[in-house]
Amino acid sequence: MRVLVPVKRVIDYNVKIRVKPDGSGVDMANVKMSMNPFDEIAIEEAVRLKEKGQITEVIAVSVGPAQAQETIRTALAIGADRGILVTQEGAEPLAVAKLLKALVEKEGAELVILGKQAIDDDSNQTGQMLAALLGWGQATFASKVELGDGKITVTREVDGGLETDELKLPAIVTTDLRLNEPRYASLPNIMKAKKKQLDTVSAADLGVDATPRLKTLKVVEPPKRGAGVKVASVQELVDKLKNEAKVI
């Protein structure tokens, strides 16, 4: 069984994000880029399934600029078997889902493991859209995955607890933070990653129109947090929470 794992190149989670002075977007010049952490978890999970002998091939896919090849190489170093770069910058979740659908069909993948969201735009949409486009079942926010015969059992983190679903394959899974702890790539695997196959295709090759449909009006920094206040009594605290903050 083949598994497709999309990996997105995003600003590294340690970088302090700065908004461009003209409000047109985030300043991307010279900032460190890395693999979206949720995607790292997705790759790790797929590689573990392969190590258990439950699947045969892990394909890492990135939709992005040429530099996203580095992100794919990182996935290959963790243990993915080969990579595909779709050269398309600024693709929105729907376009990414369409591109992935085309690749799923082309490669005959039966399982797609995605990150639940990317830490740059926090959309949390691609997995769900892909499931809809393919007409497959989906289990999002996975904290545990067990692959069975023709089915997959997924424990999901939902409000108020854990929910366990069983899905028929083929299926879509999106990962939450606690699913696993991604490994460090070993030196031999970093060296091997360089020799693994990495193909490049364009959106046009896949017959997908990836033109953006959303228009960004303005990007601003979140408001600075104001200073705290000291309250004299529990009574005052409850009062403030009720009447000023209106949270209780």
Add this chain to the structure above:
Amino acid sequence: MPTYTAPLDNFRFVLNDVLQVGDVFARLGLTEATPDLLDAVIEEAGKFCENEIQPLNLSGDTDGCTFENGVVRTPKGFKEAYDKFREGGWIGLTADPAYGGQGLPHTVSSVLDEMVSAANTSFGMYPGLSGGAYRAISQHGSQEQKDLYLPQLTDGIWSGTMCLTEPQCGTDLGLIRTKAVPDGDGTYKVTGTKIFISAGEHDLTENIIHLVLARLPEAPAGIRGISLFIVPKFLPRAENGATVAGPRNAIACGSIEHKMGIRASSTCVMNLDDATGWLIGEPNKGMRAMFTMMNAARLGVAIQGLGLAEVAYQNALAYAKDRIQGRALTGAQALDKAADPIIVHPDVRKNLLTVKSFVEGARALGLWVSLQLDIEEHATDPKEREAANDLLALMTPILKSYFTDAGFEATNTSMQVWGGHGYIHENGVEQFVRDARITQIYEGANGVQALDLVGRKLPANMGRSLRRFFHPVAHFLEENQTDAELGEFVSPLAKAFGKLQQATGFIAQKGLVNPNEAAAASSSYLRMFALVAIGFMWARMAKVAKARAAESGVRAAFYDSKVKTARFFMTKILPETEQHFRAIMAGAKPLMDFGVEEF
């Protein structure tokens, strides 16, 4: 708690912009070592150092190693981190692929060494010593010995040591007493006491391979009668086609030292009592075997000094931006605060820049010299190999001594920025000072490095080694003397270089008549040499940074900072050469005049 971030941009700048190692490696036939691969390797190694071994640094220092009933335990977390490091394949970075290594360049290994030392110097000792044992066996061992030990040392499942020092003998290895008697079956029975043996006993690996200097019966007295032996903790045995640790050998740890620094690195008394050993290399040629691996080992210690300076700097810089105290003399700057961050104060800036200009300059110099290890090993032209070997031999004592002296000063200066809080153990910055202190002593005390420089390296091959450094500097100065843009870097370098040449002539001449003259000048001369060499690297970096800033624009701030740091070094640090010059020219008399009772 201190933090560490691998300075990836600075590594990239030196490797790619300044030294253009990609071209060098391609020319040497190291086709795997492409810039993008090296980048991925360095980044992942950096991540490991930041997240897995740095967090154990302070706790490792607090807890130290323990010794009980002959068993040495490393501090909490070390075993797990070592296993991960080993499984990551990092120990075999430069090792021969035939033995399971990755065959990557030594230059990359120097980068890894810096990151490991910065993150946790004590931790780095264990794989570091294995590297020394690997080199000794791979260069002097028989094929059988290589096949037996190198795969395990490459993997890291076994570790290594270097057993030189004895109670009565440190610098002067001619005084070694440990004895090795042939046993008739090709093995030897080795008996004696070794002290201060790093990683001599610990709980990280299944076996420990000791390389022991000892004396054969009837061996000539002194340094010409020393041989090198392999003495494993457990005798290797073949089992199902694999080599495993077999019966216990008669080499045991008697106690461990309680030390000023590197407290998570075990420093052991090792007692050998008719322990089984195998001769490595030729009888009585043990010192020659040691010498061929010394360049790499000394470079490794130099880099420990550098790594500690880097991590101390990072933490001093963060503190200087955060700590508010006093107002800027020219008027308050942080109006929303009760005081300004101390980085506004000129003296704090001087402290920070003294360290920054040392670390970045020394890094460039260290990697340039490391590159000679790769050229020496892989160049096809024997002339090129010879040139690399000459430069390496010349620069090794300079780097060992200066990087560790200046590295120690750098940790101390960084601690000063922390004020009283730097003196407090829990803040972790005084540890850097204590850890750095040993680097000036072991692997050849720094004063002895200076002697090596003036006594052996200057006269070597009629001054040929010296020319390997003097010629590139002269060439650079000539090439850039008319460039007005670079004048502020070229002319102070030219001046200091002129003085260095003059001092060299003085020492060569006086030393011929009276060796005490050369020896008395040696440590000042070594410092002067190091400052000129780092000045040379700064001039080169300034040139590259100016060109890059003009062409790219995007990283202008990074390159601008390089140019400014070069300027600081040329105006504030390089003039120290004047003082050393005067001290050298004053000759030996002011110190040799004293009778011992007059001190």
